[in-house]
Amino acid sequence: MSLPLPPLRTHDPAAFGRVALLLGGTSSERAVSLDSGRNVLEALRARGIDAQPVDGIAALREGLLQQRFDRVFNILHGGEGENGVLQGLLQAFGIPYTGSGVLGSALTMDKIRTKQVWIAAGLPTPRFVRLAPGADLRAAALKLGLPVFVKPSCEGSSVGVARAQAEADIAAAEAVARAYGGEMLMEEMVVGDELTVGILGDLALPSIRIVPKGGWYDYAAKYVAEDTQYLCPGLDGAEEDAIRALALAAFRAAGAGGWGRVDVMRARADGRLLLLEVNTAPGMTSHSLVPKAARQVGVGFEELCWRILEQTLAPSAGGTP
Structure with missing residues (x-):
């Protein structure tokens, strides 16, 4: 598949100065972040970039106070790496960074409010219910x-997700809700194809259709299983054009920028495309989807990392509010 990739802005690794590769942290996605970070660090260094790993925001803050870094490549999945806290800190220090700014990060970390914005913008998303702590999950x-999915409003990587296909399953979903304690999203279960679209700047990459052997793309299927199939592009012709256009519109409507990923369901009954969520710091592991889509258009992992970091050189790219 051929897409109009813009030319690289620079071929000089010195143009980036000293790069902090932010990874790890304390969220439930720490293990995935460490894996992603190792891969990105190796790719940046292979291209001659002066990149140093930094584990967590507290360590990064100390490095910034000591003026050790010129920019940040954020691969801190979940929590304060994606909810606007990190982005606000970096803007206060005047340090450019990869990915979305404060607004896009904070909004897309909250699945419920992202869906509310999409609905206001006329973009399609599955029906849902907001569950306050202690809400009557069975009645909802x-x-x-x-059937429905129940998941924390502000978690990623399929952490804490429960399915209730029949009344007998509701008790297990209630246990998940009690374990997290915070606001939960209950969403209708769309029967169909699960797809995802990577975003790189102003470009929507080819879609990927995910076919897990177990029928559900959970944490194990994402990061552990070797038998999950990834079909890229996931759709053909006009349908592929439509899902890429929808993903880019959803990304922009949510205030996201730089790079990311938009997850979409295609209903088997009528072919409707329904938006699920946005990830503003997607995984960069061996199983991750944005690198798979980039390879489809001839962009290898090292070049992908370079292109993401390049966005910090452009005033209108990632790292803006």
Whole structure:
């Protein structure tokens, strides 16, 4: 598949100065972040970039106070790496960084409010219910209509997600809600194809259709299993054009920028495309999807990391509010 990739802005690794590769942290996605970070660090250094790993925001803050870094490549998944806290800190220090700014990060970390913005913008998303802490999950499920997914509003990587396909499954979903304690999203379960679209600057990469052997793309299927199939592009012709246009519109409507990933369901019954969520710091592991899509258009992992970091050189690219 051929897409109009812009030319590289620079071929000089010195143009980036000293780069902090932010990884790890304390969120539930720490292990994935460490894996992603190792891969990105190796890619940046292979291209001659002066990149240093920094584990967590507290360590980064100390490095910034000591003026050790000129820019930040953020691969801190979840928590304060994606909810606007890190982005606000870096803007206060005047340090350019990869990915979305404060607004896009904070909004897309909250699945419920992202969906509310999409609805206001006329973009399609599955029906849902907001569950406040202690809400009657059983009553909500029966009102929305089974089957449903129940998941924390502000977690990623399929952490803490439960399915309730019948009334007998609701107790397990209630246990998940009690374990997290915070606001939960209950969403209708769309029967169909799960797809994702990587975003790189102003370009929507080819879609990927995910076919897990177990029928559900959970944490294990994402990061552990070797039998999950990834079909890229995931759709053909006009449908592929439509999902890429929808993903880019959803990304922009949510205030996101730089790079990221938009997850979409295609309903089997009528072919409708329905938006699920945005990830503003996607995984960069051996199983991750943005690198797979980039390879489809001839961009290898090292070049992908370079192109993401290049966005910090452009005033209108990633790292803007």
